[in-house]
Amino acid sequence: MNDQLLAAVSQYGTPALFGIVAIAAIGVPLPITLLLIVAGSMISQGAMNLWWAIGAAGAGSILGDQAGYAIGRWGGPAVVTRLSGVFGKRISLQAMEAKVKAWGGSGIFITRWLLSPLGPWINLASGTAGYPWHRFLFWDILGEITGAAIFISLGWFFSDRVMSLYGVLGDLTWAIAALLAAVVFGYLLLTYLRRARVQ
């Protein structure tokens, strides 16, 4: 599957990149980071245009994210629960809605590129939680363009080491996610202990 997607980007360029990132943004698990790194490598070889690539990746992701938001907003929790079953991931919509409310715009921004596996679920939960659309759109555009620019640039700089770079980024993402989880857990624990001491 991955090889076929990579071959499609290699052969058809930015239109294929646009279509694949849009599908992934709706919730289908696809290796978007690797596709963007490969696109960066192709740019360094003169086989793709930098601005077209960032534009196609950004626009495709934003379109998919907006579709996710619309499904959550107008489809409601029942449709979202059914969708999560279709994609093989049972999510707790209430937990996601709580994250949307707690994290706000910064959560939308960071799940566009750093914690990207959470992105599609945050889109749906933003819709069901009634998060204002204009704010969602703002953070979505900012996050997706940032993500596309970062990964395409990395692919461009390490154009002859795309698979190795993908491995490094995978481990780094998990390390950062674990660090964030440790910080949040530590903060919650401290807050709980302070409250317990006051009482």
Add this chain to the structure above:
Amino acid sequence: MAGTIIFGSRAGRRVRQIHTANEPIREWMSLPFVAHTHHVPAAVLYQAIGVRPEEPHDRRSVRHLAHELKRPVSQLIAQLQRAIDAAAQPPGGQPR
């Protein structure tokens, strides 16, 4: 914190290997892409498998070429790898 240390150290190890490890040839790669990642002229690879490059950018993947040549993908990859190894080690010379 354990997760941060484990994945952080793995990432560090991979970063140290990034300049020494060879990239594998994958079936989705085009011949110019394979040539770029292995630092050999694309003409060497085209000559090795007896195919003429398409202009200006040949986007055909290794899989696509294997299909055109009616040969197994693994066999074509092995032939490309031999051509890369030969280009890295000129006849009678030391390996680059």
